[in-house]
Amino acid sequence: MAAFSATHCRSYSYSASITRGKKHRFAFSYSFPRLPAPAKAKAFLQSLRNSHQTAVLMQHGVVATKVTHEANEIPKDKLKNELLSFTSTKEWDERAWFDGNENESTHFTIYGYARSKMTDAELRTMVSKTLTCRIDKRENCNEKMDQFLKRCFYHSGQYDSEENFSQLDKKLRKHEAVKCASLSASSGNGWTRVIVEKPFGRDSESSAMLTKALKQYLEEDQIFRIDHYLGKELVENLSVLRFANLIFEPLWSRRYIRNVQLIFSEDFGTEGRGGYFDNYGIIRDIMQNHLLQILALFAMETPVSLDAEDIRNEKVKVLRSMRPLRLEDVVVGQYKSHSRGGVTYPSYTDDKTVPKDSLTPTFAAAALFIDNARWDGVPFLMKAGKALHSRRAEIRVQFRHVPGNLYNRNFGPDLDCATNELVIRVQPGEAIFLKINNKVPGLGMRLDRSNLNLHYAARYSKEIPDAYERLLLDAIEGERRLFIRSDELDAAWALFTPVLAELEEKKIIPESYPYGSRGPVGAHYLAARHNVRWGDLDMEQ
Numbered sequence: 192m193a194a195f196s197a198t199h200c201r202s203y204s205y206s207a208s209i210t211r212g213k214k215h216r217f218a219f220s221y222s223f224p225r226l227p228a229p230a231k232a233k234a235f236l237q238s239l240r241n242s243h244q245t246a247v248l249m250q251h252g253v254v255a256t257k258v259t260h261e262a263n264e265i266p267k268d269k270l271k272n273e274l275l276s277f278t279s280t281k282e283w284d285e286r287a288w289f290d291g292n293e294n295e296s297t298h299f300t301i302y303g304y305a306r307s308k309m310t311d312a313e314l315r316t317m318v319s320k321t322l323t324c325r326i327d328k329r330e331n332c333n334e335k336m337d338q339f340l341k342r343c344f345y346h347s348g349q350y351d352s353e354e355n356f357s358q359l360d361k362k363l364r365k366h367e368a369v370k371c372a373s374l375s376a377s378s379g380n381g382w383t384r385v386i387v388e389k390p391f392g393r394d395s396e397s398s399a400m401l402t403k404a405l406k407q408y409l410e411e412d413q414i415f416r417i418d419h420y421l422g423k424e425l426v427e428n429l430s431v432l433r434f435a436n437l438i439f440e441p442l443w444s445r446r447y448i449r450n451v452q453l454i455f456s457e458d459f460g461t462e463g464r465g466g467y468f469d470n471y472g473i474i475r476d477i478m479q480n481h482l483l484q485i486l487a488l489f490a491m492e493t494p495v496s497l498d499a500e501d502i503r504n505e506k507v508k509v510l511r512s513m514r515p516l517r518l519e520d521v522v523v524g525q526y527k528s529h530s531r532g533g534v535t536y537p538s539y540t541d542d543k544t545v546p547k548d549s550l551t552p553t554f555a556a557a558a559l560f561i562d563n564a565r566w567d568g569v570p571f572l573m574k575a576g577k578a579l580h581s582r583r584a585e586i587r588v589q590f591r592h593v594p595g596n597l598y599n600r601n602f603g604p605d606l607d608c609a610t611n612e613l614v615i616r617v618q619p620g621e622a623i624f625l626k627i628n629n630k631v632p633g634l635g636m637r638l639d640r641s642n643l644n645l646h647y648a649a650r651y652s653k654e655i656p657d658a659y660e661r662l663l664l665d666a667i668e669g670e671r672r673l674f675i676r677s678d679e680l681d682a683a684w685a686l687f688t689p690v691l692a693e694l695e696e697k698k699i700i701p702e703s704y705p706y707g708s709r710g711p712v713g714a715h716y717l718a719a720r721h722n723v724r725w726g727d728l729d730m731e732q
């Protein structure tokens with residue numbers, strides 16, 4: 192449980208900056224997607240304008256550090272507006288976020304911490320490979336990047352070594368204006384926020400231990416558990432679609448919806464990430480968090496307001512209304528080597544970071560049920576896998592057949608193919624489309640299925656923010672709506688823990704599927720048992 196070592200290690204936790212005036216502590220963990228290990232570390236950043244801030248990049252860990260910032264707290268919404276409203280380079284420069292002057296009002300440092308040996312320069316090279324000037328692309332990009340990189344440092348250490356954290360602490364102090372005054376995890380003055388990246392344990396018990404350990408030092412409202420899927424644009428839009436459009440909410444129940452599918456697939460394997468992945472597997476990595484969070488948002492009742500607690504209350508209710516997953520409602524798979532076009536793609540166990548006899552699933556499909564009045568009997572099917580034929584994440588809502596349909600004969604023998612389907616494509620190519628039946632123009636009466644299509648790239652010229660951009664800003668603002676509360680997490684683990692234990696106890700052998708395929712055939716049988724056909728298999732999509 193390396194995550195604990197950071198919070199337990201006082202010397203580390205207290206090491207962040209303090210300046211004059213009001214003290215604030217803020218920490219977040221961040222995984223740099225697409226960076227090679229070990230730079231895909233968790234970052235603990237204290238970041239506020241007019242602050243002295245320190246960030247620590249870590250692998251698996253939870254850290255509390257301090258942010259100090261001068262007397263006035265930036266009002267909620269103002270910070271986000273400021274961050275998003277730069278219209279010119281001049282304006283950006285005037286605001287001088289990364290002004291390079293250590294004595295100016297802006298100061299932060301980012302520290303990487305992991306076991307791998309690496310110099311500051313190597314960390315910087317690694318970070319620079321994915322760093323872009325997303326907000327201000329026009330001028331001084333290289334200069335701004337240099338200024339940013341100069342503030343990145345690295346310290347190598349073990350996750351459970353107080354001595355190593357002490358060394359880190361010493362280094363952090365060098366970047367601080369004033370020595371830390373307090374030995375508590377929270378600042379006595381201002382605020383402390385800790386962002387924790389998953390995994391939040393690997394079952395109910397270990398998750399509860401993690402929560403207990405966090406709560407030794409922090410209050411519930413100081414804990415920001417990140418599920419980066421909640422920061423994705425289309426997931427944010429889910430509630431808008433449902434609650435701001437009269438036409439959808441009345442259809443959002445067992446009365447009109449036949450099944451709901453939550454699909455995640457990646458067209459690459461673990462590729463060296465097996466060290467982490469093999470201990471978790473796809474159910475813990477994707478289903479228990481990302482897909483379940485989307486399901487909860489999709490299925491919850493109308494919240495009293497958009498306040499974090501109102502939304503999270505509704506999500507917990509849905510999760511607690513769900514049946515724990517049964518072994519017969521789960522299919523697991525593992526990818527095998529496959530050659531195509533003269534290229535041989537490796538099997539999961541070819542990954543050097545994976546044990547040769549691993550039974551860890553890289554694919555899973557599951558049927559879940561919500562036993563409440565709205566969703567009774569509606570299968571919520573999840574499917575998640577690595578090394579599949581495409582990369583996508585989407586929600587597919589298949590509606591019931593039109594009763595007494597006048598046009599049944601025009602649809603052909605398979606009425607399922609003619610039902611309406613709403614597709615919310617989270618990525619790539621963010622889109623919402625509704626499949627409708629339509630008359631093909633002409634003198635005859637031929638019907639086909641067409642899409643009413645909201646394709647974001649065509650509709651909006653704005654670049655879609657990265658999920659972490661949104662979530663980190665929310666954390667800075669203290670907005671908890673998109674973060675996972677302890678009781679939500681408990682309810683989520685309660686659904687998956689029994690089946691995960693059974694899979695492991697019974698050493699269930701995952702079904703093989705070739706790298707780059709559509710996954711094991713068992714997923715189709717599972718869906719068929721619940722009268723469902725996976726929507727992503729249609730040729731027309």
Ligand SMILES: NC(=O)C1=CN([C@@H]2O[C@H](COP(=O)(O)OP(=O)(O)OC[C@H]3O[C@@H](n4cnc5c(N)ncnc54)[C@H](OP(=O)(O)O)[C@@H]3O)[C@@H](O)[C@H]2O)C=CC1
Nearest residue numbers: 222224228229231232250251305306307389390464466467
């Ligand atoms: N990749 C992504 O897109 C996302 C990842 N995450 C989460 O971030 C975390 C890390 O993911 P990611 O950075 O991609 O994973 P990586 O496997 O790329 O990085 C893991 C790093 O963690 C360190 N580590 C700590 N404990 C272990 C261990 N027991 N076995 C192997 N490595 C360990 C290693 O560094 P060292 O050996 O130097 O200590 C390693 O480089 C995971 O918890 C994941 O769920 C969340 C969202 C997205």
Ligand SMILES: O=C1O[C@H](COP(=O)(O)O)[C@@H](O)[C@H](O)[C@H]1O
Nearest residue numbers: 224419457476477481584618658
């Ligand atoms: O949390 C995780 O998510 C990534 C996929 O994230 P995405 O934003 O690129 O879709 C996944 O690759 C990783 O295994 C998992 O830990």
